[in-house]
Amino acid sequence: MGFPLRIAVRFLLEGRFQSVLLVVGVAAGVAVVTYITALIDGLQTNTIRRTLGVQPHVTVRPVKDTPLAGSLAVPRPPTRSSGNAPLPGTASPSATVPSPAVAPAEVELTVEQPRAQRTQSIDNWAPLMPVLEMLPGVVAVSPMASGAALAQRGEGSRAIALIGVDLPRYDRIAALSEKLVAGRFVLGPGDAIIGRELADDLGVQLGDRFTVALGRDTVESMRAVALYDAGIRDVNRRNVYVPLRTAQSLLGVPGGVTQIDLTVERVFDAESLAQRLRARLPFEIESWMQTNGQLLSALDAQSISTRLIRAVVMIVVVLGIASVLVVSVVQKRKEIGILRAMGASRGQMTGVFLLQGAIVGAAGSVAGAALAWAMITAFSALVRGADGRPLFPIALEPGMLAAVSLAATVCGVLAAVAPARRAAQLDPAQAIRL
């Protein structure tokens, strides 16, 4: 390594202008790739946090009721023989004579109709909880009993989603506590946390009572102990959070839950977790990737575009390095020739140029990383939302930086392959004579 490395370094220092150009080119490429990657990563993390940060990544629900099926027997038109039925329209005169040997067959007609779903529940959820919590990658598990109800106060009446939760567990899935605008984040018996819009609609203030009705006989008086603002008005109007037990008794699923929510550490692992659960549990299990197909394809599209940009930039960098090094081989023909004449092997000459590529790639990575850092700092400082805060956080991950630097160095070496081969193949006798 010693000889090729020393020669490579001297060659680069000798052609200082070329070397600086090369390093600047690589640095620009590395900076663009790093910046784009960090930007899209930040954007995606933000999108995922905003949408998936408030919803479960995997939901476990009871299997729906099977469709209603009714059947009735209809006499089949008589046929001459069971094994030789005439085609329609080709009946022979004898077909009118029923064959006494054949009993009238029956055709079964089935009428299927989706059934109105009763409130289904998972009754044995309690022992399931520790099992789900132990699964690798699962960070939160929250049982929920929910159903439609009416919230009433005086003349006012609103359709709501009554959501019974174990508050601390639910908070780890939906971060409800962060959205509280008034009151305390505690749910005792008879307490409810309601949205700001619903409170306005019903004229409810903090501490006021309202009734929740499910049918004629099931009515419960609740007290609004806290108001939240989820940032989406429809959600604020609909979702009313009550203790799990209250919801269970109101919805008629004592001891049961209608849904178990799971949050996973890495959101893109949700579907594989859901698949594993499907194989083991007799429930309907959905991941966010199934329910939020559009979000997923949007994220995918972004990722693909990023990859495309990165690939194009890398190719440009490789071509840039390669062309400069090819010129350098031509410029240094005589020196390569004399070194070969003095006993430097083809392998050593190959090494000289591969190392030049690697050095340029590595030096460009360092400069590019610094440039990317500057660009990201500038972006965070200059591009701000209406509230004056950065639109979304962009972080320069050390792992990503290391990967990009490694890729740039590998690109440098790859770019040097063709020039290095030319240098190694150079006929020393010819090179010296020219």
Next chain:
Amino acid sequence: MTAAAPPIVALRGIRKSYGVGTPVETEVLHGIDLVLSAGEFAAMIGPSGSGKSTLLNLIGLLERPTAGEYRLRDARIDALSDDALTRARRDMLGFVFQFHHLLPAFDAVENVAMTAMIRTGRVDATARARAEALLAAVGLAQARGKRPSELSGGMQQRVAIARALMHAPPLVLADEPTGNLDTASSAAIFELMRRFNRESGTAFLIVTHDPRIADRCDRVIEMVDGRLARA
């Protein structure tokens, strides 16, 4: 040069053609038989295009013969692999060219010590001391830290001679080493080679157009039209 000296180079029936297999195939060496002995100080003369440089490149293992047998220190060398030829060149031969061909990115000492670097990847204290001693021997002790561009033509060629002798090769091949120099510098370079030949027993084969140089060599090999006219 004595008859008893063992041969370094023994060529038999060496032929060299260019463009083999093409319509313009040309044979430039037509069967050369030549023996160079240890410690010899020989000149090779001949008109331009007579094949001097080709023969020198063949002896210098920079080109392969099309036919014939080449023994270097008793080892058959014409059939060796490229890497083996490179190693033989590195260990057995030194080169001095018409143009100095020093590496511009390295100073005089580093240029002289380059063969050590090719061999071991570094220039250790011993190698550095030898390189400096050789530079002193060619009268350039003061110039050791200078780059080739800071030296005159004669000085550059003296560095090139020191470089060729760095690894004490048994044979130095010089292709018109004085061709680019004024008379005084030419004489100095010649004397230098002569002195190393005497002092260290290094054999020299010097291709030259200059009859004054050829006349002062121990042996004159003359090439005419790809054949040896005088050996």
